[in-house]
Amino acid sequence: xxxxxxxxxxxxxxxxCLGALIDAGASVEEIKRGLRTLPVTGWxxxxxxxxxxxxxxxxxxxxxTEPSGQHRNLPDVLGILEAGALPERAAVAAAxxxxxxxxxxxxxxxxxxxxxxxxxxxxxxxxxxxxxxxLAFCLLGIEKAFVSPVAVGGxxxxxxxxxxxxxxxxxAKLLEGFEIYGGPVQKELSTPTGAALLRCLAESxxxxxxxxxxxxxxxxxxxxxxxxxxxxxVILGESTGRTEPLYEEIIWxxxxxIDDMTGEEMGFLMEESLSEGALDAFITPVQMxxxxxxxxxxxxxTSASRDSMIxxxxxxxxxxxxxxxxxxxxxxxxxxxxxxxxxxxxxxKLGIKDGNVISVKPEFEDCSRIASEEGIELRRVRDAAVxxxxxxxxxxxD
Numbered sequence: 001x002x003x004x005x006x007x008x009x010x011x012x013x014x015x016x017c018l019g020a021l022i023d024a025g026a027s028v029e030e031i032k033r034g035l036r037t038l039p040v041t042g043w044x045x046x047x048x049x050x051x052x053x054x055x056x057x058x059x060x061x062x063x064x065t066e067p068s069g070q071h072r073n074l075p076d077v078l079g080i081l082e083a084g085a086l087p088e089r090a091a092v093a094a095a096x097x098x099x100x101x102x103x104x105x106x107x108x109x110x111x112x113x114x115x116x117x118x119x120x121x122x123x124x125x126x127x128x129x130x131x132x133x134x135l136a137f138c139l140l141g142i143e144k145a146f147v148s149p150v151a152v153g154g155x156x157x158x159x160x161x162x163x164x165x166x167x168x169x170x171x172a173k174l175l176e177g178f179e180i181y182g183g184p185v186q187k188e189l190s191t192p193t194g195a196a197l198l199r200c201l202a203e204s205x206x207x208x209x210x211x212x213x214x215x216x217x218x219x220x221x222x223x224x225x226x227x228x229x230x231x232x233x234v235i236l237g238e239s240t241g242r243t244e245p246l247y248e249e250i251i252w253x254x255x256x257x258i259d260d261m262t263g264e265e266m267g268f269l270m271e272e273s274l275s276e277g278a279l280d281a282f283i284t285p286v287q288m289x290x291x292x293x294x295x296x297x298x299x300x301x302t303s304a305s306r307d308s309m310i311x312x313x314x315x316x317x318x319x320x321x322x323x324x325x326x327x328x329x330x331x332x333x334x335x336x337x338x339x340x341x342x343x344x345x346x347x348x349k350l351g352i353k354d355g356n357v358i359s360v361k362p363e364f365e366d367c368s369r370i371a372s373e374e375g376i377e378l379r380r381v382r383d384a385a386v387x388x389x390x391x392x393x394x395x396x397x398d
Contacts, residue, residue, distance in 0.1 A: 004142045005208045006198070007233040008150040011189025014129030016219040016232040017197055018136065019060035022047055024217025024234050026136035034135045035128055037085035042066045043124045045132065050220045053229030057218035060132075062125040074102040074113060074304055077127060086135060088334040088352075093134040097200040099304040101192060104173040113304055126193050133197055138333075140236065145202040146209050150175060151183030152190045171195045178204040184228050189221075211237030251279060251329045252306045256319035257286060259294035266295050269317055276312050277305045332358070339388035343370045346385040360389050 006012065006020075022028055032045055042065040050059045077098045081091055099113075106113045137145075152167040152175070166188045167175065174195035183189050214237050221230040258266070266283055273281040279300040288294045297317065301309040306324065313322050333352040338345050339362075346366045351359035362385035371378040 001143045001239045002141050002214075003209060003211055003237060003239045004137075004140075004145040004202075005211070005235040005237075006145065006147040006202060007208075007235065008148050008190070008198075009183075010221060010225075010228070010230045010232065011151045011153060011183060011191075012147075012194035012198060012232050013191040013221065014126060014133065014193035014197065015060045015062070016221050017194060017234075018129055018132045019047070019058040019219030020217045020232045020234040021133060021136035021140060021219070022060060022217070023058035023219060024140065024215050024236050026139045030139055031132050031135050034084075034086055034090070035131055038080055038127070038131065039083045040080055040124060040127065043128055045128060052218075052220050052224055052231050053227060055218055055229040055231050057220035057229075057231045059220040060129075062128045064124045066124045074098060078304070080127060081131065084131075086131065087138045088331075090131070090134040090138045092331070093137065093200055094131045097130045097134070097193075097196040099302065100174060100196045100199050101170070102304060104170040104192065104196070107173055108169040112307060129193055130197065133201075137201065142236070144239070146205045147178070147198050147202040148208070149179040149181055149204075149206065150190055150195075150198070152180050153183045153185060153187045155186035155188075157188040167195075168192060174199050179206065185225060187223065208235065210240045211235075212240055213237040250303060250326050252301045252303060252309075252324055253327050254299040254301055254306070254309055254313060254322055254324040255296055256313055256317065256322045257288060257294050257296050258317060258319055259288055259292050260318050261295070266297065269297065272316060273299055273309070273312060276309070277301075278309055337389075339385055339392060341370070341381065341384040341388050343374050343376075343381065343384075346370070346381070346388070348385060348389055350389075360386050362386065 006017075022031070028045070028047055035045065044063045046061045046063060048059050048061070050057055078095055081095050081098075084091065086094070102113050152171065155166050156163045157166050157168055167180070167190060168188065170192040171190055174192060175190070175198070178198065213235060216236070217234045219232045219234070221232070223230050261269070270281045270283060279302060281297070281299050284296040284298065286294050286296045297313070297319075299309050299313065310322055310324060313319060335350045335352060337348050337350060339348055347363040349361045349363065350357050351361070362382050367378055367381040367385065370376075370381045374381075
């Protein structure tokens with residue numbers, strides 16, 4: 001299993017992380033190609049070789065022409081990520097990093113997640129940094145990541161709300177559960193963006209894991225401390241110990257037992273929950289007290305949508321209360337493509353593991369539409385779409 005170890009002796013930021021992964025072998029052109037699928041313009045990713053405290057490193061810099069006053073909220077950023085064509089794993093990781101940022105800001109400012117407006121971390125540079133790091137992880141084939149104790153610095157930092165202590169409140173919230181220390185200088189060494197990436201992608205450890213070392217990369221910070229190397233080091237290798245796969249995400253299960261709504265009303269509730277942003281919803285027959293038949297209505301939700309989905313269930317159903325709990329979810333990568341059949345184009349969802357396509361699933365809506373229009377069996381359309389994929393140039397290139 002390919003693993004990465006982030007050595008945060010001088011902290012971490014989004015650009016330092018991106019620079020380190022590029023220095024370790026992630027293709028800049030491939031990263032740019034993926035990022036250009038996002039529906040945003042006015043940015044350019046530049047890299048340069050620099051020296052920090054005697055160590056040669058890659059400096060990643062996102063140059064933006066977007067006005068500095070432009071701010072986005074979480075749905076804005078998630079919409080940008082969803083509209084792109086990033087690999088599924090990269091899109092999920094980037095979205096989760098921004099959800100974590102929003103949750104940390106909501107905690108700091110004591111407001112709902114949906115009311116959070118990103119300022120310093122909502123600009124194009126943060127979007128490109130986070131999406132770029134997530135994409136670089138995919139390009140390098142990293143399956144598990146670890147992080148050393150994190151240097152956070154000291155003193156104060158200037159932010160939109162005034163002078164804040166280091167680590168900044170959002171950074172401190174995001175690094176809960178990680179081992180931290182002050183570091184060698186009285187400056188902000190770790191930023192909210194860097195902390196969100198660590199929380200999303202890495203596991204805190206006291207020392208480097210056992211590995212067969214393959215590559216080392218260094219990402220440069222903005223400041224040059226002279227006698228100290230202001231760099232982030234990433235070490236890539238093959239694990240020689242036992243590790244678990246990366247990209248396990250947390251989702252929320254929200255449910256309620258309902259005994260006074262009809263089947264038609266429950267079906268409508270399910271359709272509405274999906275249109276309101278539920279990852280999934282399902283109905284289970286249950287037997288309640290007094291031998292009363294009822295339904296258990298279950299919603300699967302992201303952390304960012306949890307509160308809104310709870311409010312939906314309380315306001316749109318007859319229940320007087322809901323239960324909710326976090327649960328881990330692990331997925332293989334997914335990618336969408338199109339194939340041509342004799343009856344027209346069909347969207348196909350590909351399941352990918354270790355870089356190989358292991359499942360091919362034609363979209364039901366496309367197949368059923370064609371079967372109805374042509375008056376043929378649904379299975380014929382589905383089989384034709386799979387055969388078209390097997391014979392496609394995309395399949396051969398994989």
